[in-house]
Amino acid sequence: MRSLDDQGPSNLLKKTLETIVGIDNIITDREELSPYGKDIYYEKLPPIAVVTPSSNEQITKIVKEINNDGANLSVRGGGLSYSGGYLTDKKNSVMLNMQKFNKILEINKEDMYVRVESGVTWNQLNIALEPLGLRTPFWGTGSGLYATVGGGASQNAINYGSGRYGTLGESIIGLRLILASGEELRTGSWSTTQNPAPFNRYYGPDLTGLFIGDNGALAIKTEICLQLIPRPTHTNYIAYSFGSRSEFVKSASEIGRLGIISECFGLDPFFLSERITSTGFADDIDKLLNVAKNQQTVFKGIKEAFSVAVAGRRYAANVGYTLHMTVDGRNQTEVDSAEEDINKICNNYAGKPIKASISRIMRGTPFPPPAMMLGPKGDRWVPMHGIVPHSLHETILENVDTYMNANKEAIDEHDLVWGQVSNLIGHSRVLVEINLYWKDKRTDMIESYLSNEFLEKKDIFTENPDAYRAVGKLRSGLAGLFRELGGTHLQIGRSYPFLESRMTSAQTLLKAIKFQIDPSNNVNPGALKL
Structure with missing residues (x-):
């Protein structure tokens, strides 16, 4: 049901927005508004209206009406954020739903770029x-x-292709x-x-970079232009298990510095056991263990770790880290050469080869339904991540273990589960993600994102505010660990310490830019703490 509530101070604005986009494009x-006040983790006030525009002209009119009314405006893409980026506690907020900005406008094979509207999905x-x-x-x-x-441009992102090419930005x-x-602004x-054409990002100061990762706090993105490359024709899949964290870290860093890997996911066994059963990589742990080339020796420690994981223990160290890697190239010789180096x-570093089932499955279905939003039994899930240089990879893993061990009482009390993932980004960076x-x-x-068939197989839990608060406290402490090491974050939203962690001159400049672009602070106020 879509209807205009004739009560309340925003009625005139709602009617004006309906005139701009049509009654079928406003909620x-x-x-119906309730889901739009939530992301994967946070729950804030729902907007007073969700408006689905289909043209730049409509957005321009909407923005001007928002300014005249004194309301606020946020922008929602696929909606699978977990850091509160498009949510608000403002009572007079309108949300733009960009799903109808879903056209691929230009594929320029000669100049090697593609121009898309901002609501185009990665799968599309x-x-x-x-x-x-x-x-x-x-x-x-993976949520593509x-x-x-x-x-993705507003949050910045990593995953497919990041081992070699870095972030989306x-x-x-x-x-x-x-x-x-x-x-309107083009960059x-x-x-x-x-003769404007989006063939070159850099001409003078990098205006494009200013708006990447801004979490929608600076402007509304309507079109994005991306580089094109020839699609690789050959792919090899590689996976190794390591008996110690140190060997795992050193291997990942050496591989990353070579710049030959398309994706490299480093998993601890606790995360692996949770993810395998929740996302359909395997039917159960026994099936997972059968991918080992030498199950008796390679997976002895991991099997023990899985037994512990199933029992609820999630904070052991140095047990069965694995690397899952994908190498792409123009011919078999190229990918075989890269695999030889790996x-x-x-x-x-005493790595033991295992079957590369996980990376094969990920590439075989790169954009599955977002089953990761729930754990194996229907548990809630939220990640917490940070990016560090190779030299601090092992340090942050150790610091996370120390911190989580120090919070063992709360973890046990609320029956929390956690595990770590390390992702290579380009030649010089590692993203470490703690999944709770x-x-x-x-x-x-x-x-709203999951099928009834999938949900029927999951347990139903009652509201658990104490556990939710415990998770929030853990996430805050984990963010502090990355800050102490000078780490950075993607998907900053309202969750990660951005503005307060910047040097004074950077804070001053960022605030001045926000004021110059949005003097009334109407566009996604509070994102990035601006």
Whole structure:
């Protein structure tokens, strides 16, 4: 049901918005608005309206009406955030739903770029480029069935292609934006007044970079231009198990510095056991263990770790870390050569080869339904991550273990589960993600992405505010660990310490930019703490 509530101070604004986009493209019914006040983890006030525009002209009109009314505006892409980026505690907030900005506008095979509207999903883009033998360097997140290119640009992101090409931001060469004034801005070579084309990001100061990772606090992204590369024609899959964390870390770093890996996921056994059973990588732990080439020797420690994990213990150290890697190339010789280099590195650190089932499954279905939002039994899930240089990878893993061990009492009390993942980013960085699971009532937002068939197989839990608060406290402490080491974050939203962690001159400049672009602070106020 879509209806306008004739009561309340925002009625005139709602009617004006309905005139701009049409009655079928605005939601004001309270029940329908409920999921839009939540993300995977946070729950804030729902917006007074969700508006689904389909053109830049409509957005310009909406922005001007928001300014006239004194309301606030946030922008939602696929909606699978967990850091509160598009949520608000403001009572007079309108949300733009960008799902109808879903056109692939230009695939320029001569100049090697693709121009898309911000609501295009990674799955949609991949399907369009594959028959042309093309790909973007970074080509999507695991949530890409719903996650959009525009949402990724606002959050910045890693996953497919990140081992070699870095973050999504490093694949973007131009943006088309609507500012808080309603004025349009294009960036890079695209901003010229004569023959504009988005073929080059850098011409003077990098305006494109200013808006990447801004969490929608600076402008509304309507079009994104990304580089194109020839789609690799050959792929090898490699996986190793390591008996110690130190060997695991050293192997990952040496591989990362070579710049030959497309993706490299480093998993601890506790995360692996949770993810395997929750996302369908295998039917059960026994099936997972059968992928080992030498099960008796390689997986002895991991099997013990899984037994512990099933029993609820999640904070042992140095047990069965694994690397799951994908190498792409133009021919078999190229990928075999890269695999040979990787094998040498892993063997030097006592790595044991295992079947690369996980990376094969991920590539076989790169954009599955977002089953990761729930644990194996229907537990709630939220990650917490940070990015550090190779030199601090082992340090942060050790610090996380120390911190979680110090919170053993709370973890046991609330029956929390946790595990770590390490992802290589380009030549110089590692993203470490701590995944937390707890028993709590799932929200209508989470259920809106998952099938009834899937949900029927999960347990139903009652609301558990004490466990939720315990998870929040753990996440806050984990963020502090990364801050102490100078780490950075993606998907900052309202969750990670950004503005307060910047040097004074950087804070002053960022605030001045926000004020210059959005003097009334109407566009996603509070994101990035701006």
